[in-house]
Amino acid sequence: MNPIQIVVEAFRSxxxxxxxxxxxxLGIIIGITSVVLLLxxxxxxxxxxxxxxxQLGTNMLFISPGGDRAQQQRMRTGAAPALTMADAAAxxxxxxxxxxxxxLQGGFNLAVSNESASKTVHGVSTAMFKIxxxxxDQGNVFSDADVRAAARMVVIGHKIADQFFYKTDPLGxxxxxxxxxxxxxxxxxxxxxxxxxxxxxxxxxxxxxxAAANLVRLPFPGNVHYVVAQGKSGGNxxxxxxxxxxxxxxxxxxxxxxxxxxxxxxxxxFAETAQKISTGLAAxxxxxxAISLIVGGIGIMNIMLxxxxxxxxxxxxxxxxxxxxxxxxxxxxxxxxVICLVGGxxxxxxxxxxxxxxxxxxxxxxxxxxxAVVVACGFSSLVGVFFGFYPARRASRLLPVDCLRYE
Amino acid sequence: MTAPLxxxxxxxxxxxHSGNVETQVLFGVDLAVPRGDFVAVMxxxxxxxxxxxxxxxxxxxxxxxSYFLDGVDTLTLSRAELATIRNRTIGFVFQSFNLIKRxxxxxxxxxxxxxxxxxxxxxxxxALLELERVGLKDxxxxxxxxxxxxxxQRVAIARALVGDPPLILxxxxxxxxxxxxxxxxxxxxxxxxxxxxxxxxxVTHEPDIAAYAKRLMRLKDGRVLYDGPAAEGLRQLxxxxxxxxx
Numbered sequence: 205m206n207p208i209q210i211v212v213e214a215f216r217s218x219x220x221x222x223x224x225x226x227x228x229x230l231g232i233i234i235g236i237t238s239v240v241l242l243l244x245x246x247x248x249x250x251x252x253x254x255x256x257x258x259q260l261g262t263n264m265l266f267i268s269p270g271g272d273r274a275q276q277q278r279m280r281t282g283a284a285p286a287l288t289m290a291d292a293a294a295x296x297x298x299x300x301x302x303x304x305x306x307x308l309q310g311g312f313n314l315a316v317s318n319e320s321a322s323k324t325v326h327g328v329s330t331a332m333f334k335i336x337x338x339x340x341d342q343g344n345v346f347s348d349a350d351v352r353a354a355a356r357m358v359v360i361g362h363k364i365a366d367q368f369f370y371k372t373d374p375l376g377x378x379x380x381x382x383x384x385x386x387x388x389x390x391x392x393x394x395x396x397x398x399x400x401x402x403x404x405x406x407x408x409x410x411x412x413x414x415a416a417a418n419l420v421r422l423p424f425p426g427n428v429h430y431v432v433a434q435g436k437s438g439g440n441x442x443x444x445x446x447x448x449x450x451x452x453x454x455x456x457x458x459x460x461x462x463x464x465x466x467x468x469x470x471x472x473x474f475a476e477t478a479q480k481i482s483t484g485l486a487a488x489x490x491x492x493x494a495i496s497l498i499v500g501g502i503g504i505m506n507i508m509l510x511x512x513x514x515x516x517x518x519x520x521x522x523x524x525x526x527x528x529x530x531x532x533x534x535x536x537x538x539x540x541x542v543i544c545l546v547g548g549x550x551x552x553x554x555x556x557x558x559x560x561x562x563x564x565x566x567x568x569x570x571x572x573x574x575x576a577v578v579v580a581c582g583f584s585s586l587v588g589v590f591f592g593f594y595p596a597r598r599a600s601r602l603l604p605v606d607c608l609r610y611e
Numbered sequence: 612m613t614a615p616l617x618x619x620x621x622x623x624x625x626x627x628h629s630g631n632v633e634t635q636v637l638f639g640v641d642l643a644v645p646r647g648d649f650v651a652v653m654x655x656x657x658x659x660x661x662x663x664x665x666x667x668x669x670x671x672x673x674x675x676x677s678y679f680l681d682g683v684d685t686l687t688l689s690r691a692e693l694a695t696i697r698n699r700t701i702g703f704v705f706q707s708f709n710l711i712k713r714x715x716x717x718x719x720x721x722x723x724x725x726x727x728x729x730x731x732x733x734x735x736x737x738a739l740l741e742l743e744r745v746g747l748k749d750x751x752x753x754x755x756x757x758x759x760x761x762x763x764q765r766v767a768i769a770r771a772l773v774g775d776p777p778l779i780l781x782x783x784x785x786x787x788x789x790x791x792x793x794x795x796x797x798x799x800x801x802x803x804x805x806x807x808x809x810x811x812x813x814v815t816h817e818p819d820i821a822a823y824a825k826r827l828m829r830l831k832d833g834r835v836l837y838d839g840p841a842a843e844g845l846r847q848l849x850x851x852x853x854x855x856x857x
Contacts, residue, residue, distance in 0.1 A: 209725060220713040521709045524670060525770065526698025526726035528691040604697075605671040608709070 214538040218546075221511075228507045229547035231500025232584055236551025239493030240572060240580045241558050246486025248570045253482045256397060257475045261336055263302070263435035264471035267295075267448060269427075287466060288426040289329075289412065291455055295433055296331050298451060300444040302436050305332035306428035308412055308420045315380040316368040323364065325381060325408045327415025335434040338404070343375045343390035346411050354413035358386040361405040365391050379408075384418045386410055441472060497583065500547075501591040508540055508595035519599055520607025533600035540592020541585050548584030552577050615682045617778060617810050618644035618667065623676035625662050625833075636662045638833040639676065646777060649804045649811045651824035651841060653848070656816070659833040661782070664814045668701055668780045669693045681777065698727050702771025706783035708763040710755040710770075717742065717751035720770045727774060734773075741769035745799070761792035768799065772809075779803065781813045785820055797823040818845050 218225040269286040292306035308327035313320060332338075333345050346357045358379055365374045369388075378385045395405035416425055435444040445468055452466050512519070519532055527535075552572070559570040620642050626635040636659045644650055654660040665671035666678060669685055678685045681700055688696065702723075703709075710719045717738045724734035742748045745765040747758075755763050764784060771779055781800065785793035801823055803809045815821050827844035829837040837844045 206728070209731065216713070517709070518711055521711060522722070522726075523694060524668070524697060524703050524709070525723040526694055526774075528694040528726075530691065531694075531726060603671070605665045608670065608705070 210534050210538045211542065213535060214542045217535075217539055218543060224507060224511070225543060228504055228543050229550065231503035232497070232544050232547030232587065233500075233550045233554065235493065235497030235500035235587075236548045236580050236584050237554040237558070238496050239490065239583065240552055240555035240576050241570075242489035242493040243486070243576045243579070244555065244559055244570050244572050245562075246482075246489045247573065247576075248568060250479070250482045250486055252568065253478050257478060261434065262472070263437065263439075263441055263444075264335075265433040265435065265441070265445065265448065266469040266471060267304075267431040267433060267452075268467050268469070269430070270465060270467065286424070286427045287429075287431055287452075288424075289428055290426060291452060292329070292331075292428060292431045294451055294455060295431060295448060296329075298444070298447050300436055300439055300447045302434040303331040303335040304431055304433035304448075305329045305335060306412055306431050307332070308415045308422075308429050310415075310420050312382045312419055314364075314368070314408065315383075316377070319368055321367065323406070323408050324402055325410060325415065325419060327410050327412035327420065329412050332409075332432065335432065336398075339393040341391045341393040342373075343388070345390055351411040351413055354417045355411055356384060356386045356414050356418065357389045357411060359390040359392060359407075359409040360388060361392045361403070361407040362395060363403070363405040364408055381408070381410070382419055386414070441470065445470065494583075497587055501544075501587040504540055504543065504588065505591040505595060508536060508592055509598070511539075512536065512595050512599040515599075516602065516607050516610040519602055520604050520610065523602075523604035524608060529600040532602075533596045536596035536599050537589065537592050540596065541588035544584040544588030544592075545581065548581050551584070552580055555580075616643050616679070617646045617648075617681055618642060618812070619677075619679040620666075620673075621677050623663075623666060623673045623678060625659070625666065625671075625674050636833050637666075637673075640830070640833070640835055642828060642835075642838070644810060644812065646810055647804070647808050649801070649813070649823075649825040650828055651813045651815060651821035651826070652828045652830065653815060653818075653821050653844075654830035654836075657832075658830040660814050660830050663830065664780060664782050664812070667812055668703060669697050694726075698723055699774060700776050700778055702768075702774065702776045702779045704764070704767050704771050704779060704781040704784045706786040708755070708760070708767045708787075710763055710766060712755055715752050715754055716747065716758070716766050719755065719766060720773050723770060723774045737773055738769070741773045742766070744772075745769045759792075760788050761795065764788060764792075764796055765799070768796075768803075772803070777810055779809055779811045781811065783814055783816070785815070785817070793820065818848060821845060 267287065287306070289306050292304050295301060295304035298304070305328055309324060311322055312325045314323050329351055330345060330348050340359070341362070345359060346355060350357055358381070360374065360379070368374070368379060369377060374388045374391060377388050379388060392404060392407060395403055398404055412428065416422070433444070433448065435441040448468055449464070453464065456465055458465060522532065556572050559572050562568060562570045620640060622639040622641065623637055624635065624639055625637040626633050640663060652660050652663065662671070666673050669680070672686060680696065683696065685693065685696065711722070714722070717735060720738035720741055721734040724737060725731070739748060739751060742751055745768055747762060747765055747769065750758060750762065755766065758766065779800070785796055788796065797820060800811055800813070804811050813820070813824055821827055821841060822845060824841045827837065827839065827841040828835060829844060829848065837847060
């Protein structure tokens with residue numbers, strides 16, 4: 205028998221018992237659907253996380269005061285040195301850094317005429333715009349001179365502009381922040397999640413000096429909440445961390461054996477962790493799919509075994525008129541593989557439908573990649589061969605005389 | 612030098628093991644069948660005639676002795692080689708027809724050629740030719756279930772003949788048929804034997820059916836009781852029955 209005839213035979217035998225074929229296929233359909241869909245979801249999730257991380261910026265370092273909890277307590281009372289604007293200015297000069305910007309932040313009441321809302325306000329220096337790569341849509345960023353002068357100026361995100369100056373030009377107008385008037389000088393371009401979890405479009409940025417003078421009351425006026433720094437692109441981030449460490453220890457007069465009174469967090473390591481988690485999660489989802497495929501494969505094996513028993517007499521007839529053991533083996537093996545492949549194709553179609561449905565909700569984009577389809581088809585044929593082999597071999601080892609006697 | 616015998620079995624024994632119990636079915640059977648012969652094998656149930664038939668058909672192997680089929684020592688062959696022998700040398704006709712129900716009549720008839728590696732088109736053409744010979748060409752597209760018993764057996768004969776084998780093994784071919792149909796089937800076997808020179812080995816327990824053969828072999832308890840002309844053998848059989856009746 206040539207291969208084409210074997211495949212034709214397999215299809216005929218499948219069509220001869222449609223209900224059983226469908227039942228057998230169901231396990232594979234479900235298995236392949238879940239493998240393809242879960243791989244696609246895992247993949248899309250990885251892409252989603254990567255995109256989110258990209259928005260946070262690269263080579264970002266997050267320097268916060270207080271090495272441990274006890275120090276943070278002392279710092280609040282002023283007993284331990286905190287991070288200061290002077291520290292930030294010194295770090296900004298480091299050659300291994302693209303820049304360093306101090307931040308003061310807090311939630312304050314914003315009001316324009318009778319519209320008011322509580323928002324997070326960031327007091328920043330001009331260096332912040334440079335290292336975060338924030339762009340201005342309208343107007344300008346406040347200047348270094350404005351920062352030195354503690355000018356009451358504010359740069360706002362799109363949503364803020366829409367909320368308080370709906371369809372009018374916000375530039376030159378005033379926003380009252382805790383009843384202090386700040387003039388709007390610029391509107392930020394774009395939106396997206398930031399390091400602190402806020403949305404860029406929802407940002408309210410004032411010169412850090414103005415924040416210190418009018419909004420954020422710290423026991424020591426020069427102190428800041430944290431400093432954001434960026435390593436030079438192409439430079440070694442580890443070197444930058446060393447430099448910051450050295451500079452701050454020096455400035456804070458920390459003796460050799462004493463611990464740091466600040467903490468440096470590397471956002472890249474967060475990113476790495478997030479990537480690892482999402483890769484692991486994708487693998488886990490794939491594994492769950494694979495398990496359901498194996499369950500489907502066992503279903504195939506069972507039904508093929510039943511099929512061999514049911515068709516014992518047919519096997520006997522075929523052997524009597526000249527089918528070799530190999531012919532019988534191939535017949536049943538091909539049947540199993542064809543069932544799996546057809547089931548696999550159904551599964552891919554179902555998974556594509558489900559992916560399209562998920563994407564249509566607009567919350568999450570799921571794409572079925574060609575790679576996933578190829579993997580699914582390969583895997584399902586493999587399942588067919590693996591679980592079809594035992595029943596097929598059993599059929600081929602039957603003795604013709606026993607088969608013909610079988611009722 | 613004479614032509615080699617088609618079937619040449621010597622001192623064939625067969626025993627089955629089930630658990631620790633060994634049951635011997637054949638106790639040294641000899642048979643030499645030249646080409647063109649028509650042999651009926653008779654015997655009561657338990658005489659070993661079915662076992663002998665399975666050995667003739669290479670469906671089962673003898674425990675001892677020798678079996679040369681068309682000059683080939685079958686006891687040394689692998690399962691695949693035996694399949695080839697069954698495919699090329701033997702045509703089977705069974706009591707229960709043994710057609711594959713979900714295949715059409717023509718496909719059933721063509722199947723031995725498919726296993727012989729003949730292309731589908733050629734196999735189909737030869738199948739139609741054989742169906743025409745048994746008068747069932749018009750039924751080629753039907754399935755076996757749509758045919759009467761006699762028609763199904765004629766399809767089975769067409770399948771047995773499609774590969775042009777020198778030997779037909781018929782195991783109680785009329786066992787499931789009425790008298791009239793049985794006569795028709797037996798006549799067609801006679802024609803095959805006389806006109807196409809096909810050697811026929813027929814297993815039956817009915818003297819009426821055995822009467823169509825040229826030669827008779829009677830088995831009893833795994834041994835040969837009679838081997839000779841059919842007419843003489845049947846006369847002896849009838850006499851022994853009368854003796855018992857009296």
